[in-house]
Amino acid sequence: MTLDATLAQIDADQPAALERLLALLRIPSISTDPAFASHCDLAADWLVADLGSIGVSAQKHTTPGHPMVVGHVEGPADGSGPHVLFYGHYDVQPVDPLTLWDRDPFDPEVQQTPNGPVIRGRGAADDKGQLMTFVEACRAWKAVHGEMPCRITFFFEGEEESGSPSLVPFMKENADLLRADVALICDTGLFESRVPSIITQLRGLLGEEIHLTGPDKDLHSGMYGGAAMNPIRVLTRILGNLHDDQGRIQVPDFYDGVPELTPEVAAQWEGLDFDHATFLGDVGLASPAGEQDRNALEMIWSRPTAEINGIIGGYTGDGFKTVLPSKASAKVSFRLVGQQDPHAIRENFRAWVKAQVPADVDVSFAPHGASPASQMSTAHPAFEACRGALGVEWGFDAAFTGCGGSIPVAGYFQSILGLESMLVGWGKDDDQIHSPNEKYDLESFHKGIRSWARILDAIR
Amino acid sequence: MTLDATLAQIDADQPAALERLLALLRIPSISTDPAFASHCDLAADWLVADLGSIGVSAQKHTTPGHPMVVGHVEGPADGSGPHVLFYGHYDVQPVDPLTLWDRDPFDPEVQQTPNGPVIRGRGAADDKGQLMTFVEACRAWKAVHGEMPCRITFFFEGEEESGSPSLVPFMKENADLLRADVALICDTGLFESRVPSIITQLRGLLGEEIHLTGPDKDLHSGMYGGAAMNPIRVLTRILGNLHDDQGRIQVPDFYDGVPELTPEVAAQWEGLDFDHATFLGDVGLASPAGEQDRNALEMIWSRPTAEINGIIGGYTGDGFKTVLPSKASAKVSFRLVGQQDPHAIRENFRAWVKAQVPADVDVSFAPHGASPASQMSTAHPAFEACRGALGVEWGFDAAFTGCGGSIPVAGYFQSILGLESMLVGWGKDDDQIHSPNEKYDLESFHKGIRSWARILDAIR
Numbered sequence A, B: 001m002t003l004d005a006t007l008a009q010i011d012a013d014q015p016a017a018l019e020r021l022l023a024l025l026r027i028p029s030i031s032t033d034p035a036f037a038s039h040c041d042l043a044a045d046w047l048v049a050d051l052g053s054i055g056v057s058a059q060k061h062t063t064p065g066h067p068m069v070v071g072h073v074e075g076p077a078d079g080s081g082p083h084v085l086f087y088g089h090y091d092v093q094p095v096d097p098l099t100l101w102d103r104d105p106f107d108p109e110v111q112q113t114p115n116g117p118v119i120r121g122r123g124a125a126d127d128k129g130q131l132m133t134f135v136e137a138c139r140a141w142k143a144v145h146g147e148m149p150c151r152i153t154f155f156f157e158g159e160e161e162s163g164s165p166s167l168v169p170f171m172k173e174n175a176d177l178l179r180a181d182v183a184l185i186c187d188t189g190l191f192e193s194r195v196p197s198i199i200t201q202l203r204g205l206l207g208e209e210i211h212l213t214g215p216d217k218d219l220h221s222g223m224y225g226g227a228a229m230n231p232i233r234v235l236t237r238i239l240g241n242l243h244d245d246q247g248r249i250q251v252p253d254f255y256d257g258v259p260e261l262t263p264e265v266a267a268q269w270e271g272l273d274f275d276h277a278t279f280l281g282d283v284g285l286a287s288p289a290g291e292q293d294r295n296a297l298e299m300i301w302s303r304p305t306a307e308i309n310g311i312i313g314g315y316t317g318d319g320f321k322t323v324l325p326s327k328a329s330a331k332v333s334f335r336l337v338g339q340q341d342p343h344a345i346r347e348n349f350r351a352w353v354k355a356q357v358p359a360d361v362d363v364s365f366a367p368h369g370a371s372p373a374s375q376m377s378t379a380h381p382a383f384e385a386c387r388g389a390l391g392v393e394w395g396f397d398a399a400f401t402g403c404g405g406s407i408p409v410a411g412y413f414q415s416i417l418g419l420e421s422m423l424v425g426w427g428k429d430d431d432q433i434h435s436p437n438e439k440y441d442l443e444s445f446h447k448g449i450r451s452w453a454r455i456l457d458a459i460r
Helices: A003-012 A014-025 A034-052 A128-145 A167-173 A231-240 A263-271 A276-281 A296-301 A342-355 A381-394 A408-417 A442-459 B003-012 B014-025 B034-052 B128-145 B167-173 B231-240 B263-271 B276-281 B296-301 B342-354 B381-394 B408-417 B442-459
Strands: A057-061 A068-073 A083-089 A109-113 A116-120 A151-157 A182-185 A197-202 A204-213 A305-314 A327-336 A362-371 A399-403 A421-423 A439-441 B057-061 B068-073 B083-089 B109-113 B116-120 B151-157 B182-185 B197-202 B204-213 B305-314 B327-336 B362-371 B399-403 B421-423 B439-441
Touching: A003 A014, A003 A128, A003 A442, A014 A034, A014 A116, A014 A128, A014 A442, A034 A057, A034 A068, A034 A151, A083 A128, A083 A408, A116 A442, A128 A151, A128 A442, A167 A408, A182 A408, A197 A381, A197 A421, A204 A231, A204 A342, A231 A305, A231 A327, A231 B231, A231 B305, A263 A296, A263 A399, A276 A296, A296 A399, A305 B231, A327 A342, A327 A362, A342 A362, A381 A399, A381 A421, A381 A442, A408 A421, A439 A442, B003 B014, B003 B128, B003 B442, B014 B034, B014 B116, B014 B128, B014 B442, B034 B057, B034 B068, B034 B151, B083 B128, B083 B408, B116 B442, B128 B151, B128 B442, B167 B408, B182 B408, B197 B381, B197 B421, B204 B231, B204 B342, B231 B305, B231 B327, B263 B399, B276 B296, B296 B399, B327 B342, B327 B362, B342 B362, B381 B399, B381 B421, B381 B442, B408 B421, B439 B442
Parallel strands: A083 A151, A083 A182, A182 A421, A197 A399, B083 B151, B083 B182, B182 B421, B197 B399
Antiparallel strands: A057 A068, A068 A151, A109 A116, A116 A439, A204 A327, A204 A362, A305 A327, A305 B305, B057 B068, B068 B151, B109 B116, B116 B439, B204 B327, B204 B362, B305 B327
């Protein structure tokens, strides 16, 4: 049997594949809201049944949160090919504000747009549509070949959008169930909506919350203004020092463990011909705001950041109030790269803040997560095989790229299962994931399924 | 008739005077909230009726906002004595957060405390209790003498806590109704809660709101963090530069028109023996935070300030969100002294901010009031007469002091009516005006009434 036969089967089965995806999208599996717990359960059941329909022996595993779905299927009888672990998540983001949606987020449909047809609905791109591209590729392969291309373990999570509280315990307790040769994760996108990319480096994330207290109550700025220290003044002073004029982060030893790009990666990124004017222009900006001696792609993929995600203090309603507030606070996060140690940076950041807080002001901190960056080894032959396969389908050479975000599961596969992850996906920049009117291009869905068939053919 | 008879009448009438004040305090006349407009009207009606009960011919005057109450009463038949204009305000601050109140703010009662009995309730000190001290003094005088000590015009405003939008137009249109020889304003306090003080200099106030917009929508800090300019970063940088290390304000030409104290005033203030450790210690602070070459009394009375009254941007709820926000904003106010020009400072501040905003960030401003400082001439004989009278009642020599706050009405009396204002009041530092659990010491109420009787006796 040839790959072409599988691709033809995929094309022929498109209408049915779409119906299956729409059925899954109709289940409002919002993981963060307890009111939708039964729907998460339903989505897991749906997946167990759907995997069963292509000969995968799958089970729903209960956790303290939403269930995990794990399924196994053997490859060719001769045992050839690698054993792959495929990961996706069936839960979705909340949909509020509902008024900004053009239609019921859980009544999905295909809509025609100037850029082609799209599947509109919550979870279409993140991540139900993506995970189904892999399932549909397996279905077509099985239909044509009567067997799977290799041994496959399916692993679907239902808590990705709510911090994955059960993920690490489940992986540790069920490591034997999940062991494989390489992991495939489909929860990312095309580079600039057109170039297939295999993400090989992910930034880590460290979150900190600072609380400052000056006077022990809110004061009248007429009575105390001038003599009493205002915690907003202290907070703005400190955070205003977070970056220097060149955009470098001022926390001591912050850049320890930040690597330079290898010449190979630098050359590949150069070849991507990234257009920062368009990237920033799409959100109303023009100038890359990070370290001024770095290019924009480095800023978002390979350089660490410090970002003030929120700040509040004093009177923030309509009008004016001459209050000299007791408290001010901010949320700050750091995207980490290379060998940066989140715990050391947390300590250094806190010490740096404390050193700038006057004696009259109390400071306290609250931690919000600390995960290091991850870097995939691309030594497994699947990586190069995958690159080749993707170029054929999309008409652009696939690239090993970075990702500014943090996908912790890839790190867990590395640390708990000793598995490298190949992160590929078919999302586009305008998919509006996590936002109203989420969509997934029909092209992403169709060519995504075809891409997986090519990848499976290449790596088996 | 002697002053003693009036004081005795005041003492005897205390229970009834207290009941009248409690009745006024039960009216929730919150001026800033339109939902309470009818209650403001009710408070004005109550005052008209109460003035009527002591022979004052009073009327409610409608305005585009809440009504003004103006009442007139003649003095002795021989026309002796000055014509005084007495000002107070019947509106009160909002009460939120209600959960921090120990009882319903509009169900006032007398409570025993370690420092003596207090009247607890919104408006007890600011300003219903204070304005009633004058009314009660007049009532007692009338009861004893059968006439008032001098010609008196009563002027009660209902918008003081919401920026007094109707005050200037009303005063201009009704200047003839309000004309007098000297104004008495009862909306201030004792110096250090014990020394009677006549405030002769008031700081001005300039309010500004800054709005910064970076990206045209909230962004994901994983995708854009590093490359996209964060408006909170820009805002903290600018506001962190508002003061230098020595506490001096960095807006260009800000100190133009700031006078040094005259030797006479400096000597009087020196004599007040102000204890900054207690003043700051009462609110949990220790070190004067203003210009490091000035003492704390100068910082709050005679030096200008820049205060960040509020700041907000990004995600400020529970937990963490890795948002790179589109917007950030802050409210900043300046207390002004001497000849500082609020309009020039507004322009200089805006230019100074704009110069620090990068090209990618939009800035806009909203003005919130601009009043210059005011300085009373103490040439009118009422000033010295009042000083003498107060010393007897309180056991401390009264002082001409400054006031860090801004009482714009005193400036308007000067500029519109050509009237000097004598600002005296009986509030204490711990009255918690504008805050939950506002109170007014029974001592302030009782001795305040007696003080007005002494003042009226001294100036008639």
